[in-house]
Amino acid sequence: MSSKIWTAVDEYIVSSLFEADPVLDAVLKANRDQGLPAIDVSAAQGKLLSLLVRIRGARTVLEVGTLGGYSTIWMARGLPADGKVVTLELDPHHAKVARSNFERAGVSGKVDLRVGPALQSLAALADQNAGAFDLIFIDADKPNNPNYLNWAMKLSRSGTVIVCDNVIRDGAVVKENSGDANVEGARAAFSFIGGEKRLDGTAIQTVGAKGYDGFAIAIVE
Numbered sequence: 195m196s197s198k199i200w201t202a203v204d205e206y207i208v209s210s211l212f213e214a215d216p217v218l219d220a221v222l223k224a225n226r227d228q229g230l231p232a233i234d235v236s237a238a239q240g241k242l243l244s245l246l247v248r249i250r251g252a253r254t255v256l257e258v259g260t261l262g263g264y265s266t267i268w269m270a271r272g273l274p275a276d277g278k279v280v281t282l283e284l285d286p287h288h289a290k291v292a293r294s295n296f297e298r299a300g301v302s303g304k305v306d307l308r309v310g311p312a313l314q315s316l317a318a319l320a321d322q323n324a325g326a327f328d329l330i331f332i333d334a335d336k337p338n339n340p341n342y343l344n345w346a347m348k349l350s351r352s353g354t355v356i357v358c359d360n361v362i363r364d365g366a367v368v369k370e371n372s373g374d375a376n377v378e379g380a381r382a383a384f385s386f387i388g389g390e391k392r393l394d395g396t397a398i399q400t401v402g403a404k405g406y407d408g409f410a411i412a413i414v415e
């Protein structure tokens with residue numbers, strides 16, 4: 195089974211279930227034209243995030259790792275009119291592209307984009323009593339996964355849903371001492387979720403246009 199068929203099935207999912215979406219197509223085009231790496235979530239994954247926001251009845255979302263705002267837009271679309279996504283991005287160029295994408299998608303009023311190292315932005319959010327968030331999506335530098343999960347616990351309440359992306363990594367997650375900091379970050383996410391009594395979680399392996407990976411999902415008890 196090759197990644198070609200995974201991509202074809204992703205295209206089938208999108209063409210069967212989604213309306214044509216020139217805005218999101220333009221967002222992805224802008225991201226590539228502006229030199230951002232193609233590490234946005236897939237359309238099927240973005241829709242899942244949007245559905246999770248709706249299923250949770252979330253009004254407030256925290257995202258760690260904006261890139262060009264593709265996943266942010268999907269989640270913003272799942273929120274009610276007065277809902278808010280706070281999204282954190284290190285790279286000023288990514289943030290600039292994301293801002294113009296939020297305008298393009300008509301979600302600027304729902305998005306609070308904060309530029310800088312996420313650990314600093316998270317500390318500032320805690321100082322400002324900005325939590326508790328209803329859903330938290332962690333998708334930034336993977337070695338910091340346990341630090342982000344630690345902040346997520348502080349910025350959550352009972353019922354908060356936490357999603358952590360890229361935790362399977364072509365199956366390398368099962369390797370101890372892989373020497374790969376991203377794999378170690380994925381394993382650290384599992385250790386954190388498994389070791390935190392207030393979290394009840396699982397992880398789902400996925401294949402698709404983005405290859406073989408997966409996400410962890412947990413709820414705060």
Ligand SMILES: C[S@@+](CC[C@H](N)C(=O)[O-])C[C@H]1O[C@@H](n2cnc3c(N)ncnc32)[C@H](O)[C@@H]1O
Nearest residue numbers: 234235259261264265283284311312333334335
């Ligand atoms: C995988 S991309 C995010 C993709 C985005 N969630 C999407 O699906 O459209 C990861 C992003 O995290 C950002 N990032 C990396 N380290 C960071 C840090 N320490 N603080 C904040 N953002 C960081 C990167 O610049 C990159 O834009």
